[in-house]
Amino acid sequence: MDLANIDDNVTLEQALRRANLLAAAAEVSQNITLILDIDELLPKTVDIICDAYDFYYAGVFLIDDAGEFAVLRAGRGEPGRIMIENNHKLAVGGNSMIGACTARNEARISLDVDTERVWYPNPVLPDTRSEMALPLAIGNRVIGAVTVQSVEAAAFSDEDISSLQAMANQLAIAIENARNRRELEETHAQLLRAKTFETIATATGDAIHWIGNKAEPIGGSLARLREDVQLLACAAAEALDLVADEVKTYPLAQLFLKEAADIQQHRPDIVEKVEQLTSLPVDQLEQRLSLNSIMEDLQIIANAASLIMKVKEELIGPAREQAPRPVMIDDVVNDAVTGSGIPSAIVRLEKQNDLPLVLADPVQLNRVFINLFKNAQEAMADQSQPRLSVSLRLDEDQKMVLADVQDNGTGIPEETLDKIWITFHTTKGVKEHAGLGLPACQLILEHIGGHITVASRPGQGATFTMAVPLAEDKTDGAKIEPSRGKVLLVDDADDWRHFAAIALKAAGYKTATADQNYRSGQFNQYDLILVDDILANRDSIEVLQEIKQAGAIAKTTVFSSNPRVERTKEDKLLGIYDLLPKPYTQASLLNEVRKAITSIRYIRT
Amino acid sequence: MDVDPKILVVDDEENLLRSVEKTLLREGFEVETANGNISAYELVRDALRDGESFDLIILDLNMPDFEGKDSKYAGLELLERLKSAIPDIPVIVNSAWDEVETAKLCIDKGAADYFVKGRTDEMLDKIRVVLNISA
Numbered sequence: 001m002d003l004a005n006i007d008d009n010v011t012l013e014q015a016l017r018r019a020n021l022l023a024a025a026a027e028v029s030q031n032i033t034l035i036l037d038i039d040e041l042l043p044k045t046v047d048i049i050c051d052a053y054d055f056y057y058a059g060v061f062l063i064d065d066a067g068e069f070a071v072l073r074a075g076r077g078e079p080g081r082i083m084i085e086n087n088h089k090l091a092v093g094g095n096s097m098i099g100a101c102t103a104r105n106e107a108r109i110s111l112d113v114d115t116e117r118v119w120y121p122n123p124v125l126p127d128t129r130s131e132m133a134l135p136l137a138i139g140n141r142v143i144g145a146v147t148v149q150s151v152e153a154a155a156f157s158d159e160d161i162s163s164l165q166a167m168a169n170q171l172a173i174a175i176e177n178a179r180n181r182r183e184l185e186e187t188h189a190q191l192l193r194a195k196t197f198e199t200i201a202t203a204t205g206d207a208i209h210w211i212g213n214k215a216e217p218i219g220g221s222l223a224r225l226r227e228d229v230q231l232l233a234c235a236a237a238e239a240l241d242l243v244a245d246e247v248k249t250y251p252l253a254q255l256f257l258k259e260a261a262d263i264q265q266h267r268p269d270i271v272e273k274v275e276q277l278t279s280l281p282v283d284q285l286e287q288r289l290s291l292n293s294i295m296e297d298l299q300i301i302a303n304a305a306s307l308i309m310k311v312k313e314e315l316i317g318p319a320r321e322q323a324p325r326p327v328m329i330d331d332v333v334n335d336a337v338t339g340s341g342i343p344s345a346i347v348r349l350e351k352q353n354d355l356p357l358v359l360a361d362p363v364q365l366n367r368v369f370i371n372l373f374k375n376a377q378e379a380m381a382d383q384s385q386p387r388l389s390v391s392l393r394l395d396e397d398q399k400m401v402l403a404d405v406q407d408n409g410t411g412i413p414e415e416t417l418d419k420i421w422i423t424f425h426t427t428k429g430v431k432e433h434a435g436l437g438l439p440a441c442q443l444i445l446e447h448i449g450g451h452i453t454v455a456s457r458p459g460q461g462a463t464f465t466m467a468v469p470l471a472e473d474k475t476d477g478a479k480i481e482p483s484r485g486k487v488l489l490v491d492d493a494d495d496w497r498h499f500a501a502i503a504l505k506a507a508g509y510k511t512a513t514a515d516q517n518y519r520s521g522q523f524n525q526y527d528l529i530l531v532d533d534i535l536a537n538r539d540s541i542e543v544l545q546e547i548k549q550a551g552a553i554a555k556t557t558v559f560s561s562n563p564r565v566e567r568t569k570e571d572k573l574l575g576i577y578d579l580l581p582k583p584y585t586q587a588s589l590l591n592e593v594r595k596a597i598t599s600i601r602y603i604r605t
Numbered sequence: 606m607d608v609d610p611k612i613l614v615v616d617d618e619e620n621l622l623r624s625v626e627k628t629l630l631r632e633g634f635e636v637e638t639a640n641g642n643i644s645a646y647e648l649v650r651d652a653l654r655d656g657e658s659f660d661l662i663i664l665d666l667n668m669p670d671f672e673g674k675d676s677k678y679a680g681l682e683l684l685e686r687l688k689s690a691i692p693d694i695p696v697i698v699n700s701a702w703d704e705v706e707t708a709k710l711c712i713d714k715g716a717a718d719y720f721v722k723g724r725t726d727e728m729l730d731k732i733r734v735v736l737n738i739s740a
Contacts, residue, residue, distance in 0.1 A: 309723060563705045569719045572712040579709070 014159070021163040024052035029170045038178035042074035045171060049148065050076050053164075056151045057125055059083075060136075061090065061098055062144035062175070068092060070102050070145055079124040097133040098145050105142050107161045108133040111154040129153040134165055136172035143172055214304045221297035228294050230267060233259045234274040235289065324448050326357040326471035327365065327561075328584045329401055331496045333390055335534045335561045336369035342377055342388065344536070351392040357584055358401050359471035360448050366562040368441045368452075372405045372464050375437065379409025379462065399470060400450065406463040412456040420454065480590065485597050486510045486525065490543055491532035496582070500530070503586040504593065523552040528597050533560030533567060533579070541567070544574050554603070557596050559583070610736050611635040611658070615645040615683070616665040621722070625663070628725060634732075642671050642683045649691065659694055661736055662687060665722070666700040666707070681714060688715035695735045699728070 031048045035041040046058040059080060061070035071089040074080065090096045093103035101108045110131045122128070128149040136144040146168050150156070156164070237260030240253050247253055264271050277289060286292075330351050337347050373388065380386035391404045412420065420438050445452045449469045456462035487509045491497040497513055504511040512526075523529060529552060533540050540558065547553050553575040559582040560567070568579045577596060583589040612634050616622045622638050629636045637659070639645035645664075652658055664687075670679035680698060687696055695717035700707055708719045718731045733739065 565703050565705055565708045565719070565721065568705045569708045569712055572709055573718075579705070 017157075018159065018163070021053075021160060025163055025167040025170075027052045028167050032171060032174045035174070036178060036181060038175070038182045041174060041178045045174075046074045046076040046080065049146070049167075053148065055148045056127060057147075057149040059147045060144060060171075060175075061102070061147070062136075063092060063102060063142065064089075070098050073144075079122075082124050097131060098147060101133040101135050102142050102145050105135045105137050105140065107135065107165055109156055109158075109161060111156065125149060127151045130155040132156050132161070132164065134161075134168040136168055136175065138172050138176055143175065146171065211308055214307045218301050218304050221300045225294060225297050227270070228289065228297075230263050230270050231274060231277070231289055232294075234263055234270055235277060236260070238274055238278055324359050324361050325588075326585050327360050327362045328355075328496055328499070329358045329360070329365070329403065329468060330355060330392055331494065331582070331584070332360075332362050332365050332561050333369055333392070333403070334492075334494060334536075336366050336373060338534050338536060339366065339562065340370040340373040340377075342373045346386045346388055348387070348389040349392075350389065352394055355392055355394065355401060357471040358468040360450075360468055361444075362561045362582065362584075363563070364444045365468070368444055368466070369405070371437045371441055376405065376407035376409060376462075379411070380407050381409075383409055395467065400467040401470065403466040403468065404463055405466075406461060408461040411458040411460050412454065412462050413458050417454065417456065480507050480586070481594070482508045483590070483594060483597075484508060485527040487512070487593065487597075488523070488526045488529045489513045490529065491515070492536050496532070496584075499584075499586075500589060503589050506586075507590050507593075509593070523547050523550040526552065526555065528593060528600065529556040530593075531556060531558045532582070533558050533563070541570060541574070544571060544576065548574055555600050557592070609633055609635045610660040610738070611637070612732070613637050613639065613645065613648060613659045613662045615639045615642075615663065615668075615680075617641055617668040618665070621665075625725075625728075628729070629732075632729065642668055642679060645683060646686060649687065653691065658691070661732060662694060662696045663728070663732075664696055664698050666698055666711070667702075681710065684711065684714050684716060697728075697731055697735060 028045075028048050032041065032045055035044055042060050042062075046060060049055065049058040057076050057079060059075040060073050062073045063070050069089040069091055071087070072080075072083050075083050075088075090098045093099055097108040097110060100106075112130065129151055130153050131147060131149045134146045134148070135142050136146060148164070233256060236256040240248055240256060243253075248257065277285060280288065330349070333349060337344055337349075376388050377386075380388070385408075387408045389404075389406050391406075393402055394400075395402050421442055422439065442452055445466060445468070450467045452464060452466045454462055454464050487504055489497055489500055489504070489511065491500075491513070493513075493515055501511050501513050523546075529547060531540055531543055531547075535543070544553065544556065544558070547556050554577055556576045558571055558576055558579040560579060561582045563579055563581060571579050577600060580592060583592055612629055614622060614625050614629070614636060615638070616625070617640050619640060622640060626636045626638050637648060639648050645662075649659065649662075664680050664684060666680035668679045668683075670682055680700075684696055684698060687694070692715075696715070697718045697720070698711045698716045699720050699722050701722050703721045711719045717735050720727050720731060
């Protein structure tokens with residue numbers, strides 16, 4: 001053979017091999033940079049490496065916090081699993097390839113393990129003929145090592161080292177990034193917990209103080225009432241002394257005389273007071289012992305009790321656990337308009353097309369909007385042409401949906417603008433409001449990673465702007481199981497009904513839609529009837545009553561963006577199959593529908 | 606009705622029990638009270654034995670259970686036993702918790718209605734509806 005030809009062959013072979021290595025390196029890099037979660041990254045990496053390079057085994061070691069041991073954190077296949085279970089680790093600087101490589105930040109290569117000095121046979125990897133250990137380093141800092149093993153002897157050349165090392169360097173960066181990200185998430189979670197705790201502690205402190213203030217007058221009123229009631233009884237008995245003996249025999253008279261006698265025994269001081277009073281003229285008596293005073297003290301107690309109950313009702317709101325999920329924010333807004341009782345004629349809703357789903361608890365988000373709408377209504381009470389406009393749009397960074405709620409009411413004075421967010425602050429007079437609404441709204445939004453702000457000028461209305469984070473919906477791309485059945489959707493012709501109809505049809509259900517004015521004796525032909533709890537022009541319970549008359553109530557599921565206890569109970573008593581939170585993703589909708597149809601069929605058979 | 610309807614009120618909070626009793630008495634009902642699951646059950650059993658009966662039972666969900674342990678839904682156990690022993694007597698359940706899932710559970714176990722504690726007017730309305738009385 002010609003020498004020149006041999007050289008050409010070798011060069012070609014080398015070139016091909018190098019090209020393969022580069023391609024493999026590129027594949028690994030590409031794949032590992034997609035994985036951001038450290039728990040996912042390491043196991044997937046060893047698979048990716050073995051697949052790209054056709055190695056028998058790959059493992060990733062990470063150096064522990066003390067810097068003493070390289071601990072196996074991922075290993076391909078069953079051998080990897082066994083070693084990890086046994087907490088396999090190797091001393092940095094010890095007598096192993098990994099030990100040497102991590103101590104010196106140098107690759108170690110063994111082309112024939114039978115002859116290698118520092119190679120110890122690993123019982124779970126009996127087929128290894130050659131092995132390479134590559135340091136995972138960021139600059140001079142070694143964070144671990146990768147081991148790759150082949151069933152062929154002399155599987156790696158020195159050239160391979162540089163290409164594989166380049167791949168290992170990429171891996172080191174990816175691991176470091178993932179760890180940093182994890183640390184950041186934990187710090188963030190810690191901060192959030194601390195802040196939440198602090199907020200609750202502060203709110204509790206405020207609440208205790210506020211409730212204390214409201215409860216305090218009760219004591220004073222009660223003391224007066226006790227005395228006044230006894231005084232009245234004794235005074236009545238005194239008055240009876242002046243009437244004819246015959247009258248004193250009447251049961252009512254007897255009652256007062258008896259009560260007075262009891263009081264005299266226990267409270268001689270009361271008797272004394274009565275004697276003083278009886279010498280007074282009528283107008284002074286009225287001041288001292290009229291029923292008005294008693295009624296007033298009772299009212300003081302009633303006010304205090306009512307405020308305390310209201311606070312309890314409001315406090316159990318934001319403190320209640322939120323369950324954020326993907327939600328159609330415009331659907332929640334529509335339901336809030338209906339729920340708040342604000343006349344729909346004065347409301348204008350503008351929304352960007354194809355608004356993505358947001359991540360929020362629809363019940364709490366509903367509360368927030370209703371709160372804002374009610375505040376707006378009060379601010380517009382004297383406005384002859386009240387106008388409320390709601391606009392929904394994606395923000396510039398595409399990470400949040402912004403909702404502006406704007407009214408043309410009296411506006412908020414500048415000195416109050418900051419204070420509206422403070423718990424228990426209210427401008428409306430203590431009797432009616434505990435001032436918890438807006439602080440609760442803020443808490444609700446911040447809890448999901450959003451926020452709420454306000455802009456206002458006196459006389460020019462107010463605009464509240466909410467930012468709500470987008471939902472990452474990972475499930476909608478999933479395959480839809482083909483299904484059978486006839487479903488009727490009873491709802492206003494809104495975006496949710498549109499979404500639901502499309503999803504149901506895509507899954508193979510024969511789907512009919514009806515708005516709330518639908519009149520039909522044909523309810524019974526359906527396998528499942530879905531009814532929206534909140535309908536614009538009619539109470540959904542009337543629809544349910546019609547369905548019941550048609551004999552189809554047991555096949556009916558009610559969806560609500562804001563399930564309420566009283567409505568749930570009424571609907572259940574009518575005999576519906578179930579009342580559920582309204583699903584906003586294809587997957588959750590189809591899941592509920594499938595479960596319902598299956599159960600309903602089962603019940604009937 | 607010739608005879609005033611007889612209502613049994615069950616609640617472990619003495620103050621509340623007394624307050625509800627007074628309210629119902631003023632409305633013209635006959636009232637008996639029990640401050641726990643066990644005493645309630647015994648009262649019902651004794652009434653049955655004597656040939657008398659309650660027309661309605663109002664039951665607090667949040668009481669210690671039949672073993673004396675605190676439980677969020679101990680009243681549910683009593684509800685079940687009552688519906689099994691005296692299925693024709695309506696039971697209205699109340700609870701401190703304004704929760705949809707609780708309401709569903711109660712209706713599923715046979716409650717005639719459900720309301721959140723402290724709402725006296727609501728309670729009276731529901732009693733009238735269940736007993737078919739006008740205000």
